[in-house]
Amino acid sequence: MFRSAAPADLDTSAVGHEDRIFELEIAEVTYETEDAISLCFAVPEHRKSHFRYEPGQFLTLEIPCTDGGSVARCYSFSSSPVRDPYPTVTIKRIQDGVASHWLHDNAVRGMRLKALKPSGMFGPENWDADFVLMAAGSGITPMMSIIKTALLRHTNRITLVYANQNRGSVIFAEQLTELQSRFPDRLDVHHWYTSDSGLPTAAGLASMGAAIPAHCEAFLCGPPQYMNVAEEWLARTGTTAHRTHREVFSSFDSNPFQDDTTAAAHEPDANSVTAQVEIEGISTEFAWNADTKLLDRLLELGLDAPYVCREGTCGGCAYTLTDGTVTMLANETLDEHELHQGVRLACQSVPAAEPIRAVFDR
Ligand SMILES: Cc1cc2nc3c(=O)[nH]c(=O)nc-3n(C[C@H](O)[C@H](O)[C@H](O)COP(=O)(O)OP(=O)(O)OC[C@H]3O[C@@H](n4cnc5c(N)ncnc54)[C@H](O)[C@@H]3O)c2cc1C
Ligand code: FES
Numbered sequence: 153m154f155r156s157a158a159p160a161d162l163d164t165s166a167v168g169h170e171d172r173i174f175e176l177e178i179a180e181v182t183y184e185t186e187d188a189i190s191l192c193f194a195v196p197e198h199r200k201s202h203f204r205y206e207p208g209q210f211l212t213l214e215i216p217c218t219d220g221g222s223v224a225r226c227y228s229f230s231s232s233p234v235r236d237p238y239p240t241v242t243i244k245r246i247q248d249g250v251a252s253h254w255l256h257d258n259a260v261r262g263m264r265l266k267a268l269k270p271s272g273m274f275g276p277e278n279w280d281a282d283f284v285l286m287a288a289g290s291g292i293t294p295m296m297s298i299i300k301t302a303l304l305r306h307t308n309r310i311t312l313v314y315a316n317q318n319r320g321s322v323i324f325a326e327q328l329t330e331l332q333s334r335f336p337d338r339l340d341v342h343h344w345y346t347s348d349s350g351l352p353t354a355a356g357l358a359s360m361g362a363a364i365p366a367h368c369e370a371f372l373c374g375p376p377q378y379m380n381v382a383e384e385w386l387a388r389t390g391t392t393a394h395r396t397h398r399e400v401f402s403s404f405d406s407n408p409f410q411d412d413t414t415a416a417a418h419e420p421d422a423n424s425v426t427a428q429v430e431i432e433g434i435s436t437e438f439a440w441n442a443d444t445k446l447l448d449r450l451l452e453l454g455l456d457a458p459y460v461c462r463e464g465t466c467g468g469c470a471y472t473l474t475d476g477t478v479t480m481l482a483n484e485t486l487d488e489h490e491l492h493q494g495v496r497l498a499c500q501s502v503p504a505a506e507p508i509r510a511v512f513d514r
Contacts, residue, residue, distance in 0.1 A: 155183055165452040171456060173409065174199060178263045179238050187245040188241075188290065188323045190230060192238035193267070197459060203239070205229055208275020208371075208399075211241050212460050212468070214266040214409040215251040224407045225251040226466060228293040228322070228373075228399070229270070232300035239270075242323060244290035250439040251403070255345070266409055271458060273467035273485060273514065274371070274399040274497070279306040282365040286382035288315040288352075288374025292323050293372065294399060303335050311340045311362050315378060326498040332349070337373040351377075364389045373399040395489050403462040417452040418444065425506035431455055440503050446471075446478070447498040457512060463501045467514075476508030 176193040184190055192212075195203045205211070210228045217223060227241035246252045246408040262476035274294055276283065279302060285295045292314060302308055316322050322343065332339050342362045346351050370386055371394040379398055386393060403432040419441030427440045429450065431454055440449050447469050464482035473494045478501040495514070 161506070171202075171348060172269045172458060174203060174269065175264050178259055178261055178265070181259055181261060181300050184242060184323045185321055187256075187321070188242055188391070189259065190240050190242040191254055191255070192231070192236075192240045193265075194238065202269070205233055205239060205270035206275050206439040207232060207301045208276075208294045208324050208397075209270045209272040210294075210409065210466075211270055212268040213251075217250060217254070221267055221402075222407065222409060223408055224268075224460070225249050225403060226272075226400075226401075226460060228274075229271070229295070230293040230296045232297050232304065234240050235300050235304050235478075242290065242293045242296075243325070244505075249403075265418040268408060268468075269458065271460060271514070272399075273470055273490065274373070274397050276302075276371075277293065278369065278394070280308060282309045282433060283367050284364055284370045284386065285286070285310060285312045285374045286370065286374070286379070287312065288378045289321070290323065290401065291342070291373030291378075293373075296324055296327070296514075298371065299331065299339065303331060303338060306441070307338075309338050309340070311342070311364060313342045313343040313344065313357065313360070313362055313382070315346065315352050315374065319343075321361065348446040351419065352381050354381055357381065358388060364391050366390070367392055369394050370396040371399075372396065373401070376400065384495060392489040395487060395501045397487065400465060402465065404463060404466070406460075406462045407415065408460055408462075411451075417449075425454045425476075425508060427503065427506070427508040427510065429455070429471075429509075430511040430513075431457060440508070442503055444502065445481070445499060446501040446503075450498065457498055458514075459499055464497055464500040467497070468497050470514040471498055471510050471512045472496075472514075473501075474509045474511060476503070478502060478508065479504045 179194040180192040182190040186450050210226045212226050214222050229239035230242040243255050245256045287295045334342050342360045424439040425444045426436045460466045465484045467485040473496050480500045482500045
């Protein structure tokens with residue numbers, strides 16, 4: 153479907169913002185360690201076909217605050233879409249953390265929470281490649297989803313290096329031991345405890361004797377220092393990773409559940425370009441001013457573009473640029489491979505050269 157949009161004549165009823173918001177019921181709360189809980193969610197029957205996720209993706213939850221407001225926080229799926237009946241996220245309690253404390257203290261079976269449609273770009277495209285997974289603390293969550301999916305549905309080999317404070321803080325310790333004994337030739341798990349060995353270093357990681365395939369895809373999730381050390385170690389082993397994916401866990405100030413999407417659209421100025429953007433199969437053509445970010449323009453036109461952080465860090469607003477050129481003001485999530493494929497972030501794109509054509513296909 154195609155339509156040409158002047159701000160005043162847009163019919164937004166077909167693509168309402170509410171379509172991206174789900175009300176999920178907590179089906180089960182599991183205490184994984186002293187400071188980590190898992191929440192399994194029941195998806196309403198009539199919305200199941202819209203709620204699909206891939207290993208490596210995350211769920212954005214709206215979490216009530218004691219002052220009566222709310223915050224939005226992202227949590228990677230620890231469940232596998234091909235194995236686990238309920239989509240599940242696992243939350244570590246963070247010192248003085250608003251949302252993690254609230255969830256640990258209040259989440260119970262039957263509670264309903266608002267969530268955005270799953271999103272994120274951290275996950276394998278090529279399941280034939282061998283994987284090296286480097287996780288620290290709660291950074292294990294997307295790795296669990298990837299490991300369970302790979303072992304069940306694919307034939308590749310996986311090496312996991314998992315850093316924690318001590319043995320008691322290892323989330324999913326039993327599941328990992330069980331998976332390792334079921335798939336001894338395909339899953340190789342190495343634990344690093346800072347209580348025994350101090351903070352990980354490239355030399356220290358090398359001394360663990362983990363089997364690293366010469367060609368692989370590497371997935372890193374943990375504090376930035378840990379991911380830097382992991383990359384240094386991989387480089388030292390002579391590993392040629394086809395791709396190295398990084399996921400940074402952080403909190404955002406923006407709250408996509410509370411945004412006012414009724415702001416008036418700006419009139420095109422003398423420097424505006426023409427853009428054609430497809431969202432959910434509907435193409436819209438509009439004028440785009442050079443100083444306006446694509447996401448802001450789409451939202452002011454009443455179009456239902458996906459987003460979470462609006463800071464260039466989560467990948468929730470990713471789209472593919474098929475024609476023209478845009479400039480990205482920031483990018484803390486897309487890697488070289490994705491950029492080469494034409495993937496861009498709507499919350500950070502301003503127009504550079506027309507005609508611009510883009511499709512939200514992520
Ligand atoms: C894609 C993605 C996936 C994620 N997946 C997971 C996951 O699977 N599991 C998980 O546990 N977490 C995950 N996170 C992190 C999660 O979204 C939250 O950031 C985390 O739960 C902390 O939120 P909080 O509200 O408890 O802490 P916040 O209140 O946001 O505080 C975080 C820390 O910052 C400090 N802080 C806050 N404000 C300030 C300030 N003004 N000055 C100085 N320090 C401050 C606090 O003391 C605290 O230590 C993920 C994040 C992203 C982006
Ligand atoms: S909304 Fe998070 S990167 Fe754009």
